[in-house]
Amino acid sequence: MNEKQLVGEKAVEYVRDGMIVGLGTGSTAYYAIQKLGQLVQAGLSIKGVPTSVQTENLAKELKIPLTTFTEVDYLDIAIDGADEVDQQQNLIKGGGGALLREKIIARAAKQFIVIADSSKMVNTLGTFPLPVEVTQFGHKVTKSHIEALGGKATLRQMDGEIFISDNGNYIYDVKFENIMDAKELEQALNLIPGVVENGLFVHMADKVITVDKNKQIVIR
Numbered sequence: 001m002n003e004k005q006l007v008g009e010k011a012v013e014y015v016r017d018g019m020i021v022g023l024g025t026g027s028t029a030y031y032a033i034q035k036l037g038q039l040v041q042a043g044l045s046i047k048g049v050p051t052s053v054q055t056e057n058l059a060k061e062l063k064i065p066l067t068t069f070t071e072v073d074y075l076d077i078a079i080d081g082a083d084e085v086d087q088q089q090n091l092i093k094g095g096g097g098a099l100l101r102e103k104i105i106a107r108a109a110k111q112f113i114v115i116a117d118s119s120k121m122v123n124t125l126g127t128f129p130l131p132v133e134v135t136q137f138g139h140k141v142t143k144s145h146i147e148a149l150g151g152k153a154t155l156r157q158m159d160g161e162i163f164i165s166d167n168g169n170y171i172y173d174v175k176f177e178n179i180m181d182a183k184e185l186e187q188a189l190n191l192i193p194g195v196v197e198n199g200l201f202v203h204m205a206d207k208v209i210t211v212d213k214n215k216q217i218v219i220r
């Protein structure tokens with residue numbers, strides 16, 4: 001079993017009957033959702049809230065019942081991947097472009113469980129360019145304000161076109177040298193008009209499930 005599957009399936013052990021479950025996005029969350037699909041087929045009763053259209057489609061294929069924030073105002077648990085996890089369990093997320101819905105869902109969850117293979121564990125955040133979701137309107141001006149904070153911003157492209165998020169926004173991937181104060185940067189970015197959200201998740205993870213050098217699961 002690969003590391004992503006190991007951590008993804010481990011996280012599902014925290015899901016109990018009757019829970020409202022935030023369903024993450026990406027190649028690690030995929031394994032958690034697959035496992036949840038199997039458990040639902042075997043009789044587990046849950047309702048999922050997907051963090052992206054991609055995950056919504058996957059959950060529908062697997063016949064996982066879904067709900068929305070018009071019906072619920074909190075979640076019991078959310079399970080999601082990360083692009084980087086530092087030693088304080090702060091995260092960079094959004095490599096798949098789902099950061100906005102992911103952050104709303106993580107914040108609404110009583111328990112936020114992060115699943116990360118060993119390649120995601122870092123001392124300091126910032127090797128992975130930080131995704132910043134911005135409105136299309138005025139995005140070049142917004143970019144210059146983002147870069148004034150010290151990073152180099154690149155407008156995300158996909159298949160030769162500008163990438164558009166599930167919320168209809170653009171994403172800039174911003175390379176900072178080292179992110180020394182994640183909380184300060186998270187707040188400074190979100191104060192810029194035109195920035196909708198950024199991929200820094202500070203003090204949000206309740207548990208990180210990863211794998212050590214001996215391929216043993218580590219929960220911290």
Ligand SMILES: O=C[C@H](O)[C@H](O)[C@H](O)COP(=O)(O)O
Nearest residue numbers: 026027028094095096097098
């Ligand atoms: O927008 C995408 C999400 O933040 C993902 O959780 C993150 O990019 C990690 O994805 P993966 O598990 O595919 O590495």
